[in-house]
Amino acid sequence: YDREEHTLRELRIFLRDMCKKLASNKLFFMFTKPVDTEEVPDYPTIIKQPMDLETMMTKVDFHRYECAKDFLNDIELICQNALEYNPARTSADKQIRHRACSLRDYAYTLIKTEMDTDFEEKCQEISKKR
Numbered sequence: 001y002d003r004e005e006h007t008l009r010e011l012r013i014f015l016r017d018m019c020k021k022l023a024s025n026k027l028f029f030m031f032t033k034p035v036d037t038e039e040v041p042d043y044p045t046i047i048k049q050p051m052d053l054e055t056m057m058t059k060v061d062f063h064r065y066e067c068a069k070d071f072l073n074d075i076e077l078i079c080q081n082a083l084e085y086n087p088a089r090t091s092a093d094k095q096i097r098h099r100a101c102s103l104r105d106y107a108y109t110l111i112k113t114e115m116d117t118d119f120e121e122k123c124q125e126i127s128k129k130r
């Protein structure tokens with residue numbers, strides 16, 4: 001079967017495992033589902049591009065990521081959204097911002113240590129010419 005499709009399938013398997021590991025870490029429970037706009041009606045007025053780990057798992061299945069960099073861009077989005085919507089010096093907001101930074105650092109390190117550099121380069125080459 002076409003070599004490029006085989007490479008992208010292997011990427012999806014890897015990214016599902018990354019998503020699962022991040023979503024199963026109790027520290028990151030607040031990032032696992034979309035922010036409830038019924039509960040938080042002003043959220044969509046402040047955050048224009050919401051993102052969460054469940055949505056990212058769906059994006060993997062819909063072939064929306066062609067390399068790990070694209071996946072990490074959405075992790076960065078989760079982090080930035082949390083920092084922007086929860087800026088106060090209250091302990092609740094501080095904890096959310098600390099968790100957001102932990103999610104970002106943990107995801108980068110997990111991918112950096114578990115992913116073959118050549119494999120990611122191959123994915124980015126495929127992505128560039130599509």
Ligand SMILES: O=C(C1CCC1)N1C[C@@H]2C[C@H]3C[C@@H](O)[C@@H](O)[C@]2(C1)O3
Pocket residue numbers: 030031035036039040043081082085086096
């Ligand atoms: O930004 C977030 C999530 C945390 C990272 C993503 N939320 C916005 C609300 C403010 C704060 C307290 C609760 O009202 C809860 O609904 C939220 C969810 O946390």
